[in-house]
Amino acid sequence: MSRKKIGRPENPLGNTRFSGRAYLYLLPAFLVLAVFVLYPIVMTLRMGFYESYVYLTDVGSGFGLSSFRYVLRDPAFQLAIRNTLIIVLVGVPITIALALGAALFINSLTRGRGVFQTIYFIPYVTSTIAIGLAFRWLFHSDYGYVNYVLSFFGVAPQKWLTDPNLTVVSVTIFTIWNGLAFKIVLFLAGLQKIDPQYYQAARIDGTPPRRVFFRITMPLLSSTFWMVVIVSVIHAFKTYNEVYSMYDGKSAGPGNSAITIVYYIYDMFFNRSQVHYASAAAIIFLLIVLALTALQKWISKRFVHYV
Amino acid sequence: MQRRIGQSIKLILLILGAFLMMFPFIWMLATSLKTLPEATAIPPIMFPETPQFGNYLEALQVAPFGLYLRNSILVAGIATLLTLALTVLAAYAFTIYEFRGKTVMFFLCLATMMIPSELLIIQNFITISKLHWVNTFQGIIIPTLASGFYIYMMREYFMQIPSVLYKAAKVDGCGDFRYLMRIMLPMNKNAIATIGILTFISQWNSFIWPLMVAKDDSHRVMAIGLLHFRDAVSSQVNLQMAGATIVILPMLIFYLVFRKQIIEGVSRGGIKG
Amino acid sequence: MELRLKNLVKDFTGTRAVDTGELTILDGKLTGLLGPSGCGKSTLLYLISGLQKPTSGRIYFGDRDVTDLPPEKREIGLVFQNYALYPHMTVAQNIAFPLVNRKVKKAEIRERTAKMASLVQIEELLNRKPNQLSGGQQQRVAIARALVKRPEILLLDEPLSNLDARLRLEMREEIRRIQTETGVTTVFVTHDQEEAMSITDEIILMKKGVVQQQCGPQQMYLDPVNQFVASFLGSPPIDYFRFPLRDGRLWITEGYSLPMDVRHEGGILTGIRPEAWGRGDALQVQIQTVEHRGKDTLITFGLAGTRARALLDITDTVRPGETIGVTLRPQFLYLFDAESGVRIRQEEEQ
Structure with missing residues (x-):
């Protein structure tokens, strides 16, 4: 008891006991965190600054920014950034709009809520690889259903998987389909937190539905909405599975035209064994994610007034 | 009246949406039962004339899906149990003890939440190569076990248990580990189920890491096995879909059985994208 | 144990x-x-x-x-x-x-x-x-x-x-x-x-x-x-007065005093519990408020520049403004040092 410093705040259990046993409880988790999370970050940071690096011998040469220069000038990386931005800037807004609409509709149902929720959530639990295989054939230029359905509207058959201008569109469509489930569930959870008294009050006041949506639902949903936006954007920046499953892992479509940032990192490391370039790209990717996380913190402080 | 029309439009849109969400699955199942000419007909045919269940037998002969299933259950199951164990122990230490470096260590946990796991694969692959863990289950499982987010989430739940129970248990002669097992865990059943479900699903569907580590069938999980199967049957789309259906089915059944808990768990632990 | x-x-x-x-x-x-x-x-x-x-x-x-x-x-x-x-x-x-x-x-x-x-x-x-x-x-x-x-x-x-x-x-x-x-x-x-x-x-x-x-x-x-103990116990609580002590007597009013065998330097505070009062003819007081508490009746009246509380029998029907005669039972009356709050005891008690 003499070791106890007077004035130290008691912990919530009122158990201000300095105990070495704590480390025993923490050891397994922190061993894994240290070896497989912290160490790789440090090492990746280091590798990214080498001009060349052989991982088997852990020998690097030429310390500097040249790998970053290479990656940033690499047309493939620029394409990866462009494609990722398309997925983020086009795919995410569409996903969110559809998810919000579906959630609002589902939430307004008096019966059958559970059925729709169950169906809309299926993509979240099913393997992206398996679904990607199906999408590959649905997008097929000859026997795919997408072109077949479009033909009824007089649209000529498109080469969704082989036309370099269209590959990123197909991938984006797949990410939208794949991402809806999670966002619908989050929106539904947010909607269910809104006290029905507000709607009863609005009804008594004779508020028209459109105003109910903009003046009651959206403001009260704003914290969920921004959370979903940020989570979706970060998630979209990590897009990789959809590309990998629609193509074969050796390239992201013809001329790597559907490449994304994470796919670029994987490709650099696995197919080309250029660890230092992969690391430099990973660091750039990390900076983007960190910036987005900071933006999230800022937004949630600045704009979210209702919880 | 206007309300009724509005409701009907909503319902029609929802049914249309549900159809679009289901269509890839329906098509997948239908195609898995087609003959090859049916599957590659132009214009496409939706349903086969006679269901070709033989496609499944053929698929099972080409690739050992039973083995893949076993591996998936093994990997996702063990990884989930170990993740829970590590998470609970660490969160418990952060809840009941004071120790040197507590603030720093907790901050580290929070900081790892911001690190995309895709960033780690490069060095982690190098690490497990050096450990000779390539093509082993421990190589697939162990690097994924610790999650700062889950530790943080679990601790939030633990902190809600009134401290007076801890005092009462002390007086009742209950030690710290026993308190964890007998009081904390039973009282946080829901939180543990949530984390368990989230971990299990993400482990089951994860593939970039298992793809890198597994080199032969005896270590391939279902998603990775499917990729190899796809290459083996090349353009036989009906067989590909039979394989895809086999891969999706177990998780779909698991989902339909536990859908309430799964949806609830996902919306509760939702912040993790 | x-x-x-x-x-x-x-x-x-x-x-x-x-x-x-x-x-x-x-x-x-x-x-x-x-x-x-x-x-x-x-x-x-x-x-x-x-x-x-x-x-x-x-x-x-x-x-x-x-x-x-x-x-x-x-x-x-x-x-x-x-x-x-x-x-x-x-x-x-x-x-x-x-x-x-x-x-x-x-x-x-x-x-x-x-x-x-x-x-x-x-x-x-x-x-x-x-x-x-x-x-x-x-x-x-x-x-x-x-x-x-x-x-x-x-x-x-x-x-x-x-x-x-x-x-x-x-x-x-x-x-x-x-x-x-x-x-x-x-x-x-x-x-x-x-x-x-x-x-x-x-x-x-x-x-x-x-x-x-x-x-x-x-x-x-x-x-x-x-004084702390006296105040903490009792409901309604004890009242305090600054009565003068002169010639071995405590002077409640000019005309009413009680014998008090006390030697003390410095200020004295007198505590009187409400139940110390009873009907009698020692003192005439004018009732300010009356509160019926079920088993008894609580009245207040002015005394020595402050307010005194007294408990009367429930059957005792009194009205605010009325003047009644009261008397004190000395065993519910305590003297304290005005500075420290320490009890001052009478000589024969010590």
């Missing part, structure tokens, strides 16, 4: 929460730890339980020095303010938990649990969960859990504060009954003077961590050692 505290001190961040001096709590009795909130009574209870460690001083259970023992080795039972029942366990499992922890044999656990349940009269609730019980029933379970390990000392921390008024009356009788039946040395923390007065054998009254007086409840009420 007699409980002795030797100069037990507990400091929190620069303030002294508890400083007991020499304190002995009687074997087999029900002792009330009484005081206003923040006076250190709960801290003292936690020090006795071992959940908190003292800054200095020793704690003895009988001849056994338990100061350095953890709570589970002290042979105590503790009932918390919010009962702290384990919500996921049934009543029976809650009661049995301390025994399970001690690896007592299953048959014995069953037998002792049943015995405890019958002692606190909850036999029919054994398979329920705590959230299916009323506050009073939860309280009984908590007591059973505390007693099942046959503790040497039973500690109760504000056990009645979460109950409604009617249940509180019932449960305090129950605590008294259970304590009498088991004969276990019991320490009972409360801020409610009425609770302490009604069921305890002895009261320890604390203020700012320091014991003010320790004695039986009646004696504490009748013979307070200082």
